[in-house]
Each structure stands twice: as C-alpha cells, then as structure tokens.
Amino acid sequence: MAHQQDGLFPQPLLKAFSVLIFHILLKDVCNGQPQLIGPSQALVARAGDDVILPCHLEPAYDVSTKTLEWTRSSLDPRFVYVSRASQELEKLKNPSFKGRTSLFVDELKYGNISLKISKVKFADTGTYKCFIPDLEKEALVKLVVASDAATSPIISFSGIDKNRGGVVLQCESAGWYPEPELLWLDGEGNLLSAGPTETLRGPDDLYTVSSTVTVEKRHSNNITCRVQQRNTNQSRETHIHVPEDFFEIPSSSSAVIIGLAVSLALCIMLLILSVVFLVRRKRKHLMSKSLINYYF
Numbered sequence: 328m329a330h331q332q333d334g335l336f337p338q339p340l341l342k343a344f345s346v347l348i349f350h351i352l353l354k355d356v357c358n359g360q361p362q363l364i365g366p367s368q369a370l371v372a373r374a375g376d377d378v379i380l381p382c383h384l385e386p387a388y389d390v391s392t393k394t395l396e397w398t399r400s401s402l403d404p405r406f407v408y409v410s411r412a413s414q415e416l417e418k419l420k421n422p423s424f425k426g427r428t429s430l431f432v433d434e435l436k437y438g439n440i441s442l443k444i445s446k447v448k449f450a451d452t453g454t455y456k457c458f459i460p461d462l463e464k465e466a467l468v469k470l471v472v473a474s475d476a477a478t479s480p481i482i483s484f485s486g487i488d489k490n491r492g493g494v495v496l497q498c499e500s501a502g503w504y505p506e507p508e509l510l511w512l513d514g515e516g517n518l519l520s521a522g523p524t525e526t527l528r529g530p531d532d533l534y535t536v537s538s539t540v541t542v543e544k545r546h547s548n549n550i551t552c553r554v555q556q557r558n559t560n561q562s563r564e565t566h567i568h569v570p571e572d573f574f575e576i577p578s579s580s581s582a583v584i585i586g587l588a589v590s591l592a593l594c595i596m597l598l599i600l601s602v603v604f605l606v607r608r609k610r611k612h613l614m615s616k617s618l619i620n621y622y623f
C-alpha cells in the first residue's frame with residue numbers, strides 16, 4: 328500500500344485530473360456534441376483528377392439547415408465553399424474555385440460535409456478546413472496535388488576537380504510537384520556531400536532540380552542520384568559507374584606533362600648554359616690570342 332502512494336503524482340491530483348478529463352468527454356458526448364472527423368493522412372491526387380476531401384460528424388447529426396464552411400487560410404478570400412441551409416453562397420467563394428467545388432447535398436442530413444473539388448491543379452495543394460460555426464467544430468484536411476510527369480534523373484560528366492583529384496558529376500530531373508529533394512549516394516548507400524540543389528519552377532508550376540557533386544576515388548565508383556518527394560512517396564533514381572581510370576588518367580597525365588615540361592626546360596637551360604660557356608671560352612681564347620699579338 329505504501330508503495331502505491333509513492334507515484335510521480337500525488338493521488339488527489341491524479342484523481343482531480345481524471346475527473347476533469349471525464350467531464351470533458353462527458354460534456355461532448357452527452358450534450359450530443361458530435362466531433363468533426365477528417366482524414367488522418369494527407370490526400371494525394373494527380374493534376375486533373377476530381378477529389379473528395381472527407382469530413383463528417385460523428386455521431387451523425389443533420390446539418391442541412393446549418394452554415395457550412397470550407398476554407399484554406401493561405402487563400403484570399405479564403406473561402407473554397409460556403410453554404411447556408413443547403414444553399415451555396417457563391418459570392419464569397421475564391422474565384423480560383425469557381426465552378427469546381429460542391430458538397431453532397433443528400434449526405435448533409437447524415438452530417439457528411441465532404442467537399443468535392445473537380446479538376447485539381449497543383450496550386451490546390453494545401454491544408455483545408457471544414458467548419459460548422461454553429462457547433463464550433465472544425466477539422467483539417469491536407470491535400471497534395473502531385474505531378475506524374477517527373478523524369479528520371481540524368482547524370483552528366485561535368486569536369487575534373489584537380490585539387491581533390493575527383494570527378495565532377497551533374498544531375499538533373501524535371502517535371503516534379505511538389506518540390507522534391509535531390510540526394511547523391513555512393514555505392515554503399517552513404518550520402519555524399521554535394522553542392523546546393525538548384526531549383527527552377529517552370530510556367531507550368533513544375534519543378535526542375537539539379538545539383539553537382541565531386542566524387543573521389545575513395546567513394547567507390549557506383550554513384551546514385553536520387554530525387555524524391557516525401558509527401559507523395561515518389562522517387563526516381565539513376566546510377567552511374569565512374570570508370571577507375573577517370574580518376575587516374577587526369578592526375579597522372581598532368582604529372583607526366585609537368586615532368587616532361589620541367590625536364591625540357593632543364594635541357595634547354597643546360598643547352599643555353601653550355602653554348603654561352605663555349606662561346607665565352609672561345610672569345611677568351613681569341614681575345615688572349617689577339618692580346619698576345621698586340622703586345623708582341
């Protein structure tokens with residue numbers, strides 16, 4: 328018994344706490360206060376699809392006479408759909424959703440206020456809120472409109488990094504939405520540290536990403552460029568095998584060239600020196616001869 332008293336919280340506090348929680352639960356359930364339920368995960372759709380953003384009251388509750396709102400806070404005006412007593416208030420709606428959103432009127436009596444959005448666009452990506460002002464209930468629904476036009480990454484050889492004795496590779500992939508991340512991996516799947524990823528956004532809203540990396544010989548030579556989008560679980564990758572002589576030829580050939588240049592310069596210098604030396608000796612010889620002639 329004594330042990331049970333030694334808990335982290337004193338018993339009276341714990342009791343008060345559980346009573347409080349019980350009251351909160353009791354209030355919502357027994358006052359007939361249903362909860363609005365949205366999906367637990369983000370919805371992923373393709374551009375051009377029709378999608379349903381699920382949102383319903385539990386337990387079921389007739390909302391056909393209520394004001395119902397769908398909004399997205401990043402929009403101005405933020406209303407995606409508003410209705411009062413089953414009549415849409417179109418004037419409030421953001422123009423970008425004109426003619427594209429609707430509720431299922433027959434479902435309202437069951438508390439189902441799911442929203443249909445027709446022909447979704449990339450720009451429809453965002454977090455939506457369904458809201459019933461009378462009940463002060465709301466739920467959030469996350470929508471991601473993904474592109475299915477992503478291209479496999481293309482790896483190209485972009486030069487030699489003489490300082491590090493490495494090969495510089497470039498990778499590019501286009502047609503992404505939402506914005507993806509680009510990773511370089513070595514043959515063992517280790518992340519390589521690369522330059523910053525450059526991101527371009529085309530007029531069609533789609534992203535093109537590119538990045539360069541310097542691969543050294545120690546990285547093993549099977550290199551992967553992976554482009555991935557976590558929200559949509561999309562991933563594309565390309566492998567490249569960098570032949571070993573790519574690392575060796577440039578450095579060794581430059582060494583040979585430098586060696587050749589140095590020995591050539593030395594040879595020329597020696598040649599010049601010996602010529603000068605010979606000429607001088609000859610002159611001295613001649614001069615001494617002529618001096619001799621002069622005096623004697």
Ligand SMILES: *[C@@H]1O[C@H](CO)[C@@H](O)[C@H](O)[C@H]1NC(C)=O
Nearest residue numbers: 379381383431434439440441
């Ligand atoms: C709400 O209505 C939509 C459209 O008919 C339907 O797809 C969805 O399953 C309904 N939700 C519930 C919880 O009944």
Ligand SMILES: *[C@@H]1O[C@H](CO)[C@@H](O)[C@H](O)[C@H]1NC(C)=O
Nearest residue numbers: 513514516549550551566568
């Ligand atoms: C390179 O590595 C990838 C996995 O990282 C593997 O699928 C591929 O077969 C490898 N290629 C070569 C040539 O070893």
Ligand SMILES: *[C@@H]1O[C@H](CO)[C@@H](O)[C@H](O)[C@H]1NC(C)=O
Nearest residue numbers: 368369370371557558559560
């Ligand atoms: C992505 O993958 C994870 C785990 O594999 C899964 O739980 C999740 O539902 C997937 N998401 C989508 C949008 O497919």
